[in-house]
Amino acid sequence: xxxxxxxxxxxxxxxxxxxxxxxxxxxxxxxxxxxxxxxxxxxxxxxxxxxxxxxxxxxxxxxxxxxxxxxxxxxxxxxxxxxxxxxxxxxxxxxxxxxxxxxxxxxxxxxxxxxxxxxxxxxxxxxxxxxxxxxxxxxxxxxxxxxxxxxxxxxxxxxxxxxxxxxxxxxxxxxxxxxxxxxxxxxxxxxxxxxxxxxxxxxxxxxxxxxxxxxxxxxxxxxxxxxxxxxxxxxxxxxxxxxxxxxxxxxxxxxxxxxxxxxxxxxxxxxxxxxxxxxxxxxxxxxxxxxxxxxxxxxxxxxxxxxxxxxxxxxxxxxxxxxxxxxxxxxxxxxxxxxxxxxxxxxxxxxxxxxxxxxxxxxxxxxxxxxxxxxxxxxxxxxxxxxxxxxxxxxxxxxxxxxxxxxxxxxxxxxxxxxxxxxxxxxxxxxxxxxxxxxxxxxxxxxxx
Amino acid sequence: xxxxxxxxxxxxxxxxxxxxxxxxxxxxxxxxxxxxxxxxxxxxxxxxxxxxxxxxxxxxxxxxxxxxxxxxxxxxxxxxxxxxxxxxxxxxxxxxxxxxxxxxxxxxxxxxxxxxxxxxxxxxxxxxxxxxxxxxxxxxxxxxxxxxxxxxxxxxxxxxxxxxxxxxxxxxxxxxxxxxxxxxxxxxxxxxxxxxxxxxxxxxxxxxxxxxxxxxxxxxxxxxxxxxxxxxxxxxxxxxxxxxxxxxxxxxxxxxxxxxxxxxxxxxxxxxxxxxxxxxxxxxxxxxxxxxxxxxxxxxxxxxxxxxxxxxxxxxxxxxxxxxx
Numbered sequence: 001x002x003x004x005x006x007x008x009x010x011x012x013x014x015x016x017x018x019x020x021x022x023x024x025x026x027x028x029x030x031x032x033x034x035x036x037x038x039x040x041x042x043x044x045x046x047x048x049x050x051x052x053x054x055x056x057x058x059x060x061x062x063x064x065x066x067x068x069x070x071x072x073x074x075x076x077x078x079x080x081x082x083x084x085x086x087x088x089x090x091x092x093x094x095x096x097x098x099x100x101x102x103x104x105x106x107x108x109x110x111x112x113x114x115x116x117x118x119x120x121x122x123x124x125x126x127x128x129x130x131x132x133x134x135x136x137x138x139x140x141x142x143x144x145x146x147x148x149x150x151x152x153x154x155x156x157x158x159x160x161x162x163x164x165x166x167x168x169x170x171x172x173x174x175x176x177x178x179x180x181x182x183x184x185x186x187x188x189x190x191x192x193x194x195x196x197x198x199x200x201x202x203x204x205x206x207x208x209x210x211x212x213x214x215x216x217x218x219x220x221x222x223x224x225x226x227x228x229x230x231x232x233x234x235x236x237x238x239x240x241x242x243x244x245x246x247x248x249x250x251x252x253x254x255x256x257x258x259x260x261x262x263x264x265x266x267x268x269x270x271x272x273x274x275x276x277x278x279x280x281x282x283x284x285x286x287x288x289x290x291x292x293x294x295x296x297x298x299x300x301x302x303x304x305x306x307x308x309x310x311x312x313x314x315x316x317x318x319x320x321x322x323x324x325x326x327x328x329x330x331x332x333x334x335x336x337x338x339x340x341x342x343x344x345x346x347x348x349x350x351x352x353x354x355x356x357x358x359x360x361x362x363x364x365x366x367x368x369x370x371x372x373x374x375x376x377x378x379x380x381x382x383x384x385x386x387x388x389x390x391x392x393x394x395x396x397x398x399x400x401x402x403x404x405x406x407x408x409x410x411x412x413x414x415x416x417x418x419x420x421x422x423x424x425x426x427x428x429x430x431x432x433x434x435x436x437x438x439x440x441x442x443x444x445x446x447x448x449x
Numbered sequence: 450x451x452x453x454x455x456x457x458x459x460x461x462x463x464x465x466x467x468x469x470x471x472x473x474x475x476x477x478x479x480x481x482x483x484x485x486x487x488x489x490x491x492x493x494x495x496x497x498x499x500x501x502x503x504x505x506x507x508x509x510x511x512x513x514x515x516x517x518x519x520x521x522x523x524x525x526x527x528x529x530x531x532x533x534x535x536x537x538x539x540x541x542x543x544x545x546x547x548x549x550x551x552x553x554x555x556x557x558x559x560x561x562x563x564x565x566x567x568x569x570x571x572x573x574x575x576x577x578x579x580x581x582x583x584x585x586x587x588x589x590x591x592x593x594x595x596x597x598x599x600x601x602x603x604x605x606x607x608x609x610x611x612x613x614x615x616x617x618x619x620x621x622x623x624x625x626x627x628x629x630x631x632x633x634x635x636x637x638x639x640x641x642x643x644x645x646x647x648x649x650x651x652x653x654x655x656x657x658x659x660x661x662x663x664x665x666x667x668x669x670x671x672x673x674x675x676x677x678x679x680x681x682x683x684x685x686x687x688x689x690x691x692x693x694x695x696x697x698x699x700x701x702x703x704x705x706x707x708x709x710x711x712x713x714x715x716x717x718x719x720x721x722x723x724x725x726x727x728x729x730x731x732x733x734x735x736x737x738x739x740x741x742x743x744x745x746x747x748x749x750x751x752x753x754x755x756x757x758x759x760x761x762x763x764x765x766x767x768x769x770x771x772x773x774x
Contacts, residue, residue: 201661206665323578324581326575326576
């Protein structure tokens, strides 16, 4: 059943795909965007269309998050597909790509199919699986990436595990190139990072934390870029985090290597000093870096060298976090905080909204070939309505994820998601009363005041 | 004072209350706090040399030694310190029992906390473990060594040994030599000794030095001879033998040749130089027995003796805070 048509008036349309950031209105109908009116309001709509007065709030394509972990299948107490989907909807994220490091791993077409069926049943946001690049994520033998792609996986990756063997990586990239399938890889020299819980620095030294140098990322990145060049494959650099890696990335891109890079919202928002007194919510993979790295990442994002921002949503229950720092599980949940944390760069540094939003909408949608991520007639009506200015203090306990390990706990941010639509269906709404002015002014038969 | 006077007669009436609820790292202390703790410890040194060593400052209080890592001297030192002050002392080494059953550090501590101890002395192999516990329990926590982070009572006993040997800490040139990277003792000593005005040098191969160490307010040397030249104090750190597998140094014999302390190298220090070691020693690896056992230069036995007095000062001071609360 197609959802009821809905019209947004008085919005600030932000559409990175076309480069438009200005006043306008939008009508969604039949699950698709039916009309986009720039600069103009709405008039003469039929009464059965729900009308929303946006009062200047941002209406943008729903966010596309390429790196989300859930615990399903295998670790449901951490997070289920459903709880992750609810968190995504509340955060304005309309498409999520789940990582294959589940139990069993998503290294087989039947597991891809399982994820897609579960997502259809949940009926909240779009859920796309990333397939494992190698069987059992063991880094040895290639998984059935062609069959998984047919089943619906959008890219392949071994998630947090580096593919150490260069021959395996070379063959994977070459084979994937033939399928035009995107390969994601988190670059980290496995020997340098072995046992490390932090970035090598004066801070880590004083804290006595086992640490690895940030250069470990560049060492592996250089290999990956060289192999991508050799094979012509499309490479997605998973969560670049160190300033030292950026020059390598720029060089490869200038040389025509087909490389896209993501970075996590955490590395744009925090530096190693946020770890403070061994606070494990700030234990991440890759580990938090120096402030210089964070600044360089922001510059690279705004310059377009880093293409995509991900939440790196990684739920970990209290029992995995309430441990000494080096023993605690890494990761932070992030689906609900991705948008306001990104907006902090707009509020604090006057970064252009279009550039920021492109990295969480159009760019990731393009990377995996989705039609979403744009405010275009005929595109899926995946939308987020967000009041940019609303101040809020993040309370991890109130987040919808089953695990509450948010690095943004206690952080003051601005930006409140008012409504999220997926295929024209409202999947999240903050204050239905405030927004539902169902009474159209021209309604002839309405009650009189 | 006669031998028959009650031991407690020497102890000042109003004991300096500890500045914090927990004793986790030396960064929590001010110079005045350290001086007060050292003065208090001095009185316990004299007490410990008498036949009647027992006081009742911690009478009725319970102290739990929770040692996740094996320790002989630190654990017995805290145990004696607690008992001499009249506390009930329980030693726990949960390595074998509960850890094997999957109980976490916090679970163990919360369980013990429910038994209403007053002070929990904890040693654990992970940096920050004591700090984590202090956030989860209602009793006072004393850090007896957390990973590669800190061992603050060791720094206090080192300062006590040095102050007794030299009459001061200010201006002393102290060379801390060897495996600084993995040493919690080095981190605590650097913090406390520089706080008290000593000039600290760190000496060791680059593979055993933390990154950024040159910003710790110390001088860094990668040559033992240069590092101990003109030093008042040479402190040798234990080279943990398991580090050999990490290829941090090529061999024990090379290590001794380049980084081990013997008479010949020691002659480069000042004539009155004193040698320290937090123990346990690897004789013939980081220190020659000839030097370690020479009571004219070695403070190593003093360090052990001062350890009990320094820990009594910490515990008595914490009890004074608890009594005032």
